[in-house]
Amino acid sequence: MTALATGSRPSWPARAHLRWLRTPATVRVLVVYALARLFTAAVLAEVARFQPASTWTTEDPGYGGMLGMWDADWYGRIAEEGYPRSVPLGPAGDVQQSQLAFYPLAPLLARLLMTTGLPFTAAGAVVSLVAGAAAACGVHALLLRVLARRAGPAVARRGAWAAAVLFCVSPPSLVFQVPYTEGPALALLVAFLLCLHAGRYGPAALVAVLLGLTRPVAVPLSVVVVVHLGLRALAGYRAGARLGGREAVRCLGLLAASGAAGLLWPLLAWQLTGQRDAYTATMGAWRAGGRVVPLEPWWGISQYVLGPLGPLLLAVALGLYAWGVLSRRARVLGPELRAWCLAYVGYLLLVLDPFTSLFRYLIFLFPLGALVATRPGRRSPLTAWVVCSLALQVVWIAWLWRFSPPADWPP
DSSP: OOHHHHTOOOOHHHHHHHHHHHSOHHHHHHHHHHHHHHHHHHHHHHHHTTOOOOSSOOSSOHHHHTTTOTHHHHHHHHHHHOOOSSOOBOTTSOBOOOGGGSOSHHHHHHHHHHTTTOOHHHHHHHHHHHHHHHHHHHHHHHHHHHHHHHHOHHHHHHHHHHHHHHHHHOTTGGGGTTTOSHHHHHHHHHHHHHHHHHTOHHHHHHHHHHHTTTOTTHHHHHHHHHHHHHHHHHHHHHHTOOOOHHHHHHHHHHHHHHHHHHHHHHHHHHHHHSOTTHHHHHHHTTSTTSSOOSSHHHHHHHHHHHOTTHHHHHHHHHHHHHHHHHSSGGGGGHHHHHHHHHHHHHHHHHHOOOSTTHHHHGGGGGGGGGGGGOSTTSOOOHHHHHHHHHHHHHHHIIIIISOOSSOOOOO
């Protein structure tokens, strides 16, 4: 017999749990996000005690001193100095590392906040923190909408909650409170996918253009648009419905905007410097060979890490990943989110020099977090995933964000 049937009141933990469940989902996501950021702040402050003096910091710089490290320094230069008017060259004529490799939207937002008197590290951290919170709420809203169509409301609530929580506590989630671009890029990516699912192609096109000024992730987004519009055209053909002229213009406009977004910053860098390959040449300055060669780094790194069988093991791992994304269990994510998860990894294969930064890039595969809690009739292992993520976050910050002079692996 239940407590209500006997007239007794539920225990305090039971009442607190009921109040928590009755709290709006957005508020619950923000609470988890805030707690996760406090945990990250505590870890970063502790790691700061073991940070030696470096290019960016003094010895034991404290929490605030740890915010401006690594790529945050480049974004600070953009906010304070802008971009060079020509591609910087070394004494031998080789292209040097410069701000041209970094996208402008996030540092320009920080620059607006700096007009209030905030230093860049604080302004950039605020931009990341706010954008990360918006992204976390958007992840929940997006997965709730997508899963509800394919798996029902109960599974949708569990899956959306799991995706949002794992997003908040992911190992590299420090990027949501340092001056990096992941927070703004993820907020825009989620906004784009929400607009796409709602059929709001005009706002989606605008968001795609903004995303093209934030991070180089707009190219795989074009694949998602092609999949979405192709499926819509197929459904209309089967139903015998014709696409009206105005609707066709909206679809073509979205396709054009998403395609142009992937080329927007390279074109702007060309206009800024007068050099056609200003962006790609500058990106090559970070590569061992001095240029970006598709696929080659993955082949070399796999051999370096795993030996002669490295490329074969890499191919097997990629095949298993594709099989998992295309499997029946992942169908609840819908074609657009699965297309994103495949296209984004394909894009990383083409352009990324894979190593320690890969952990940070994988945060964009947030839809996969929903699969933790979408198996009907099974208890969700979300708690175990959260504990593992928090433990790995400690490792990520202590191993990758902490800098050991004179050189170290980048986060």
